Amino acid sequence: MTGTLYLLVMLPIAVGLFLYVFNRFLSRTVAVGIQMILLFLSVYYVFITQTAILELPLLNVPLPYGMLLEVDDLSAVMLFLNNLLFLTFTIFSYHKNYMNRLFLFLFLSLQGLINALFISTDFFNVYILIEVATITVSVLIMFKKDRQSMYDGMLYLTVNMIGMAFFLFGVGLLYKSFGVLDFKHITSGIQNLSNPKALNLAFSFLLTGIGLKAAILPLFSWLPKAHGTASAPSIVSAVLSGIFVKVGVYMLIRLQVMFAPIIDMQAVLLVLGFTTAIAGFIFAISQEDIKLILAYHTISQIGLILIGLGGTASLNYQGGVYHILSHGIFKSLFFILAGVLSERFKTRKITKMKGLWQISKPLSCILLIAVFSITGAPFFSGGYSKYFISYGYASIFFKAMFILVNLGTMISFIKFLHIIFTKTDVQTSKLSLRKNEWFALGILASACIMLGLGGNILSVWLLHEPMNLSPFGQLIKLPSYVFNYALAFTLYTFWLKKSSLLHRIRRVELTFNSINIAIVTFFFITFTFLNYVL
Amino acid sequence: MLIDQIKTIINGENVSIALFFIGMYGLCARRNILKTIISMSILQASLVLYFLSLSFHPLNVPPIGADLNAYAYVADPVPQALMITAVVVGISVTAVSLTMFVSMFHKYGTTNWNKVKKKRGEIE
Numbered sequence: 001m002t003g004t005l006y007l008l009v010m011l012p013i014a015v016g017l018f019l020y021v022f023n024r025f026l027s028r029t030v031a032v033g034i035q036m037i038l039l040f041l042s043v044y045y046v047f048i049t050q051t052a053i054l055e056l057p058l059l060n061v062p063l064p065y066g067m068l069l070e071v072d073d074l075s076a077v078m079l080f081l082n083n084l085l086f087l088t089f090t091i092f093s094y095h096k097n098y099m100n101r102l103f104l105f106l107f108l109s110l111q112g113l114i115n116a117l118f119i120s121t122d123f124f125n126v127y128i129l130i131e132v133a134t135i136t137v138s139v140l141i142m143f144k145k146d147r148q149s150m151y152d153g154m155l156y157l158t159v160n161m162i163g164m165a166f167f168l169f170g171v172g173l174l175y176k177s178f179g180v181l182d183f184k185h186i187t188s189g190i191q192n193l194s195n196p197k198a199l200n201l202a203f204s205f206l207l208t209g210i211g212l213k214a215a216i217l218p219l220f221s222w223l224p225k226a227h228g229t230a231s232a233p234s235i236v237s238a239v240l241s242g243i244f245v246k247v248g249v250y251m252l253i254r255l256q257v258m259f260a261p262i263i264d265m266q267a268v269l270l271v272l273g274f275t276t277a278i279a280g281f282i283f284a285i286s287q288e289d290i291k292l293i294l295a296y297h298t299i300s301q302i303g304l305i306l307i308g309l310g311g312t313a314s315l316n317y318q319g320g321v322y323h324i325l326s327h328g329i330f331k332s333l334f335f336i337l338a339g340v341l342s343e344r345f346k347t348r349k350i351t352k353m354k355g356l357w358q359i360s361k362p363l364s365c366i367l368l369i370a371v372f373s374i375t376g377a378p379f380f381s382g383g384y385s386k387y388f389i390s391y392g393y394a395s396i397f398f399k400a401m402f403i404l405v406n407l408g409t410m411i412s413f414i415k416f417l418h419i420i421f422t423k424t425d426v427q428t429s430k431l432s433l434r435k436n437e438w439f440a441l442g443i444l445a446s447a448c449i450m451l452g453l454g455g456n457i458l459s460v461w462l463l464h465e466p467m468n469l470s471p472f473g474q475l476i477k478l479p480s481y482v483f484n485y486a487l488a489f490t491l492y493t494f495w496l497k498k499s500s501l502l503h504r505i506r507r508v509e510l511t512f513n514s515i516n517i518a519i520v521t522f523f524f525i526t527f528t529f530l531n532y533v534l
Numbered sequence: 535m536l537i538d539q540i541k542t543i544i545n546g547e548n549v550s551i552a553l554f555f556i557g558m559y560g561l562c563a564r565r566n567i568l569k570t571i572i573s574m575s576i577l578q579a580s581l582v583l584y585f586l587s588l589s590f591h592p593l594n595v596p597p598i599g600a601d602l603n604a605y606a607y608v609a610d611p612v613p614q615a616l617m618i619t620a621v622v623v624g625i626s627v628t629a630v631s632l633t634m635f636v637s638m639f640h641k642y643g644t645t646n647w648n649k650v651k652k653k654r655g656e657i658e
Contacts, residue, residue, distance in 0.1 A: 065612075124616055131623050135630055142634075150638040151654040157634065158570060161627050162561060165577040168620065169554060169584065175613065176588045512570070512647040516561040 001048070002056040004041055005069045008079070009116040011038065016108030020101045028094055031104055035087040038111070042079040049076040050464050064180045068121050075118040077321065077462050078250055081328045082118065082243050084447075086111045089235040092336060092440035098233050103143065110136050110239065117247050121183045123171045126251065127164060130213065134160045137244065140236045141229055149231030156226040159515055160212070163219075166523065167209025173202035187258050196262040197531065203263055204527040206255060208519060214248025216306065217276045218518040220299045221510040224283070228295035230348065234339025237291060241298045242332035246324050249305055253321075256309065263530065269310030274401055277303025281408030285496065286505040290338045290350045294331065297374070297412055301327045304405065308389035318465055319388025325462065326381030326451050330373040333444040337367055341419065344431055350415045355424035360431035362438075364420045366445045371417065373448040375410045377481055378474035381451035387469055387477070403484065410488035411496065546587020553580035565647045567638070571631050578624035585613040585620070 015034050019027040048054060049071060058067040071079070090107075093099050113133040120126055134157065142153035175181060177199065178189040190199070212219040227240045256265050280300025287293045305327065308320020340363070345353045357364045373380040376387075390402045433441075451458060452474070459467040496502060510518065553576060560573030594609040602608065639645065642653045 124619075128619060128623065131627070135627065138630070138634075148654050150634065150641050151650050154567070154631070154634045154638055157627075157631055158574065161574055161631075162558075162577065165554075165557075165574075165581060168581050172581065172584050172588060172613075175585075179610075181612075509651075511565075511651060513562055513565060516558065520558055520562060 001044075002054050004044075005054065005056045005071065005119060008038065008041060008119065009112050012108040012112035012115070016105040016112075019108075020105040023101050027101060027104055028090070028099060031108065032087070032090050032094070034108075035083065035090050035111075038083040038115075039080075039087050042076070042083045045071050045076040046080050046462060049073050063182060064185050067125065068182060069119045070121045071119055073464050074250070074253065074321065077325065078118045078243075078246065079115060080462065081246075081325055082111065082114050085239065085242050085328060085332055088332070088440045088443050089238060089336075091436050091443075093233065093235050094436045095434055096233070098143065103140075103233075106136050106140050107236075107239075110140070110244075114243060114247065118250065123174065123181045123183075123186075127168050127171060130167075130247070131161070131164055133244070133247075134164070137226075137236075137240065141226055141232050143233065143236065144231040149229060152225045152229040152231065155512065155515075156222055158512070159222040159519075162516065162519065163209045163212030165209075166205050166212070166519070170202045170205030170207075170209060173205060174199070177202070183254065183258065190259060191261050193262060199259070199262060200527060200530040203255075203259055204523055204530060207526055208523045210248055210251045210255060211522065212248075212519065213245070214252050214306075215245055215276075215299050215302055216272050217279055217303075218522050220276070220280075221515045221518065223299060224292055224295040226295075227298060228289065228291040230291070234291075234335050237295070237339075238332040238335035241295065241335060242328040245298060245302065246328060249302065249309075249324060252306075253309060263534065266310050266312065268529075269306050273303045273306030273308075273310055274405070275303070276300070276306060277405045278408065279303075281405070281412050282505060283508075284412040285408065286502040288350055288506075289348050290342060290353070291335070291348060293350065293412060293415065294334050294338060297409070298327075298331060300405070300409065300412075301331070301374075304386070304389060308385075311389065311392070313392045314465075315388050315391045315467065318459070318463055318467055319385050319391060321463060322451075322455075322459060322467070323382075323385035323389060326373065326385050326448070329444055329447045329451065330370050330381060333366070333370045333441065333448065334374070336441065336444070337363070337370065340431075340433070340437075350419065353419045354422045355426075355428065356420045358424065359428055363431060363433070363441075366441050367416060367420060369445045369448050371413050373452070375413055375481075375485070376406060378477045379449065379452050379471065381448045381455075383474065383477065383481070384452045384455040384469060387474075388467055406484055407488050407491070410485050411492045414489060414492050546583055546590055550580045550584035550587065553583065556580075567635050567645050567647060567650070570647070571628060571635065574631070575624070575628055578620070578628075582617045582621060582624075585617050588613060 011034055015030060019030060045054065054071040056069040058069065110133060113129050113136065117126060117129045117133070120129065138153045138157040141156055142149040171181070174186060178186055180186060180189070193199070215223045223245070227237050229237070256269070259265065277300045280296055280303055284293050284296035284300060287296060301323070305320050305323050308316050308323055311317060311320070341353055342348045344359070347353070356367065369380070373382040376383040393399060393402070453471055456466070456468060456470065459465065557573045557576035557580060560569060560576065564570065564573070589610040591607050593607040595605050595607065597605070597608045597611055638650065642650050644650060644653070
């Protein structure tokens with residue numbers, strides 16, 4: 001069955017190309033069909049990696065000079081998330097106008113490329129795949145070709161290419177030291193290294209490149225432009241925030257494991273995580289554009305994931321990986337809803353959207369589920385993973401920081417509650433969605449609840465490690481959640497709403513040159529830190 | 535004496551690192567989009583130079599022919615193969631960004647990043 005790994009990469013790309021050339025054949029139905037096959041395959045991989053690691057050599061040459069595709073626990077989870085999201089997105093936009101053959105080709109290729117990224121075990125392959133995926137994404141960002149999209153697409157492409165240049169330089173330095181490119185031999189080479197400072201330069205280059213992809217603190221300025229762009233269909237934004245930014249996080253995990261013997265990244269990840277989380281929600285609170293709120297909030301959630309990965313207990317790490325899953329699902333749900341809402345209200349300003357409860361009750365319920373998930377309510381996916389991310393921190397400082405991050409998240413989503421509960425005087429018609437759209441929204445919303453309520457079962461199934469927080473244990477968290485939300489609400493209404501601070505923060509936006517200066521500064525600070533502080 | 539020292543410093547690897555940061559200087563200090571694209575090409579060139587010179591030895595010969603055992607020093611073919619790919623990727627990236635730049639210039643009528651950013655404007 002290892003041969004099916006070829007399908008994971010080649011099937012979407014080949015089918016996309018086929019549909020592009022032969023336009024007539026029921027292209028959307030075929031697309032949904034292959035998504036189902038891929039989802040089935042990735043469920044199978046999750047199941048099989050419980051006992052074994054799947055490996056598929058690509059050449060007849062043995063490993064240090066050959067190539068290998070590999071599925072282990074982590075990649076199986078990421079593959080599952082990726083294919084689940086792409087299936088729901090294809091179902092959601094089944095009848096949309098933008099689903100023409102060019103879009104389908106790019107969209108399916110992106111799926112194949114992301115799948116390939118999660119199973120490749122070779123630095124240069126990762127470089128090439130990320131480059132190609134970046135070009136694909138930048139075309140998708142500019143898909144509707146309106147006035148703003150050119151700048152967004154161009155900025156995205158150039159900044160990411162510069163980041164990948166840093167990455168490739170790091171790969172070159174690694175190759176100079178070890179003469180190999182695949183993860184396994186580099187890992188064993190690092191374990192046998194005599195001088196722990198020898199790889200500092202390589203590591204700083206790699207961290208800059210990967211950090212830019214994962215949007216950690218000083219390197220995230222490109223993300224809101226790309227993820228919150230007006231010109232991309234909402235499912236493209238959902239792909240970017242739901243799974244594509246996780247490619248960076250995934251590579252960060254791989255780097256962390258690889259360099260663990262010589263560079264201890266735990267503390268660094270923790271600091272970066274907290275600062276990224278706080279910076280993300282500060283920007284998110286100040287925005288009024290519905291997509292930009294979500295885009296900035298992705299940064300904040302990436303920070304939370306990093307906190308989980310940098311934690312000392314092994315449960316923290318699992319919480320981080322679990323949060324990758326749950327964030328992927330609820331953020332995609334949010335972006336799809338944002339697309340529906342901005343289409344309905346003919347605006348992207350969140351303050352002008354009102355009276356969703358009057359317009360559509362089921363949609364309000366789904367939006368509520370999404371808000372509860374992201375703010376970490378008990379019984380929902382976000383609450384489950386956040387509990388494990390913050391598990392085992394005893395000191396007051398950390399507890400205060402976690403409460404601060406939580407409050408920030410809650411405040412940034414108060415505006416979404418306003419959409420539901422503010423009443424409009426204008427008599428409006430009901431909102432009607434197609435059946436396939438309801439179905440896709442239903443899948444994502446029920447996944448949010450299942451990941452929360454059934455977390456104990458799903459964590460064993462997906463991560464192969466038990467995590468223990470029963471529904472009753474979650475119920476006990478309810479009072480503190482309600483109290484926090486009340487506090488957030490008070491803070492927002494009586495202080496933040498009136499202060500001019502938000503207005504000033506909204507204006508802060510780095511120019512292209514400043515983004516590059518941030519990249520270079522981050523690189524030099526990392527290098528200095530590794531050489532002189534650690 | 536001094537000249538000899540300088541000669542040892544000027545090798546492919548050091549030059550490529552210098553080139554890399556010259557490219558980065560161009561990206562940090564120039565607002566012209568065309569110069570940004572040129573700087574990105576400089577980054578690409580420095581990477582190619584670095585990979586090709588990292589296993590360089592003056593006595594290296596290409597590993598071609600039937601009897602490879604006769605050679606004492608053989609050039610490493612892997613970086614060269616990688617760089618062919620990287621050059622192709624670099625060219626396509628340059629092509630894509632130039633195409634974008636042309637349509638962007640038609641839309642905004644400027645080559646300056648900051649002016650483009652201003653003209654992009656806020657949400658409607």
